[in-house]
Amino acid sequence: MAPNKNLNRREFLGSAATVAASISIVPSNVIAGLGKIPPSDQITVANIGCGTQGLREMGELLENPKVRVVAVCDSNKYSENYIDWSPYGIRDDIRKTLGDDTWWSNVNGIAGGRDVGQAYVEKYYAKNNPSGKYKGCAAYEDFREFFAKEKGIDAVKVMTPDHTHASIAIAAMNNGIHVVTHKPISNRLMEGRKVIEKAKSSGVITHLLAWSDRPEYRQIKAWLDEGLIGELKEIHNWSYRPVWQQWTKRPTGVETIPEGFNWDLWLGPVPDMDYHKNYTHNVFRGWYDFGGGSVADMGHYSLFPLFETLGIRNSPISVKSYGTTTREEVNGVYQWVENDVAFPASCMIKWKFPEQGSLPPFDLIWYDGGMKPFAPEELEMDGKDTPNEGLMLVGTKGKILGGFRGEDPVLLPESKMATRPDSERIDSDSVERNTSAWVEAIQSGKQTPGSFIRAQTITDTINLGAVALRSGKKVDFDASTLKITNDADANNLLTREYRKGWEI
Known part of the structure; x- marks a missing residue:
């Protein structure tokens, strides 16, 4: 190395x-x-x-x-x-x-x-x-x-890896320095809340890079506002991720820390543990200690701008999840592996959201690792299946289907599009995306739509998904008290045990 x-x-x-x-x-x-x-x-x-x-x-x-x-x-x-x-x-x-x-x-x-x-x-x-x-x-x-x-x-x-985002962002803001960060803001809910509060009080410009301006979402909102699918009931979002190797238990054996690599510093706030290459570089995101799973890796890109466009400001009130199970052979007997160290190879997570401004209560369902919703009858009648990655909004009167980030959205069945204006058909490949909005924001002194101060709902949502996976049960969340109300032990998963000197 x-x-x-x-x-x-x-x-x-x-x-x-x-x-x-x-x-x-x-x-x-x-x-x-x-x-x-x-x-x-x-x-x-x-x-x-x-x-x-x-x-x-x-x-x-x-x-x-x-x-x-x-x-x-x-x-x-x-x-x-x-x-x-x-x-x-x-x-x-x-x-x-x-x-x-x-x-x-x-x-x-x-x-x-x-x-x-x-x-x-x-x-x-x-x-x-x-x-x-x-x-x-x-x-x-x-x-x-x-x-x-x-x-x-x-x-x-x-x-840097997810587990150090909060520490670095807060240090920067304490020095009056603007902060641009890759997703997530943090991989613990309470850390995320503290980073966001610091962003509000410091007045510096902050930007979460997962935000993007998406005309596709504005079109989806226009269809919702027109009542074309009735009242929103469900949002489905799915990805083939993770592409990186996932683990079921901690690595064994002792590995020498590579020359020039400061393992102690890389660990940051995480309690001491022995170095292993399987923790570092891109595979970090699969560990509960260091990452946020594929929903943090990819879900921010699709859901953060969707939340912004649809006005989803209130955090979930409950979340339930299922992950793939693992067994291993020990002395000729296959035994269940209790995995509380890493995200599963695939999972489904369902959040229940309360009423949001113009939106009624609805469910958000995430799928990854090859899991996805079955094709609705509107697709089956056209001989089609759900794509490998996608976004689907289900209402009381119809559905909207798009790519993972809402690319090329259509009403289902797609025959409905024949009666819609040509202007409502969006060719996502031709849309120019501004990836340097934060530069203009710093120059103008105005926050971007991707500012930390607008990212509380997405940060709560992503991190509550991990809590549900780890707890193995439905958890009820009170956003006003920042408490899991039906499982006292699950509250420990909202934060982390900090290494001395790294407390947030």
Whole structure:
């Protein structure tokens, strides 16, 4: 897991002379040469988390002339053992951004860590600098050291595993720094509530990256408002995820902590446990300690903007779930595996929501891991099945079906669309999505529709799903008291046991 000894480090780093942490002050005349927008009008951003997703999205940051990346942070220095859904996807994206087809030529695997992030940033800015050189991106192992030393940072983009999102976001807000984070805001309900309250009191701009502007949802709402499907009764949302390996029990055996990887820091608020590779990198999201399961991984994308569009502001009042079961062979006997450490390979979760403004009480049902609703008769009569991923709204008089995020929505049976205006047919592939709304928000000083302060319902919903899976029973939730009212023990699942010094 340490850098490959055969790796040509100079070639890997390109024009960056070193990957050692740097806090050099770059003269404004040099920065001005990096783009047409003067430094005073650029947002200075630190990217915290340089794993696969952090690197995948870094190109968009670098290419945005309104943004200047000035620091990176990651508990891992450098390794080539990351996993992804494509062996060369991230590499090719970086090559395209840099205009360098030799990047990672001698890397054996998928590389990541703060050294990679720093080299990426500095090589990108160097290619746009008249001198062909650039050194102005600091690299930190510990985000707490970063906040203590770096001044003049406008925003942080948090791309770490789920269990550290809350700690980093609160630290940033305590320093008056704007926060952009990948989903979820936290993987515990009470943490999420505290982050959101801090966002309200601090006044900084916050943004949950799972939000997106979706004209598809506005069309769905228009059909609801017109009464075309009657009163809403159910929302079904399903994904083929998880794509990562899921676990049924903790790994056994002792593994050596890789050189350059700060395991203690990676654990963050989670109580001490032995290092194992099966906890880290992309598979973290399958563990109750570190992730939020596929509903947190993907459900935010579909449900957060849907909640916003439909005006769903009141949290669920109850939730029930089912997950796949596991048995293992012990001395010739197959025994039930009691799994309270990781999300199941597939599950169904049903939340009951109270009345919401113009909406009556309704159920939300989530499916993953290959589970999905059976095709309604409106699809069967057309010889169709439900897609592998999708969104379906069921009313007292009809149904609406779309892709996972509501793409290309139609009334069912689809023959109804023949009598509807052509303007109601949305080609989702042609819709341009603004993924940098948070940049404009910071510049204008106005919150985005994806602000933390608007994300309480989705955060409660996702985290209550995990509570139901872990408790193994229906749980009733009182949002005003933040209590599970029918199972005292389940209240322990709303928070976590904190490692000393990491309490929130």
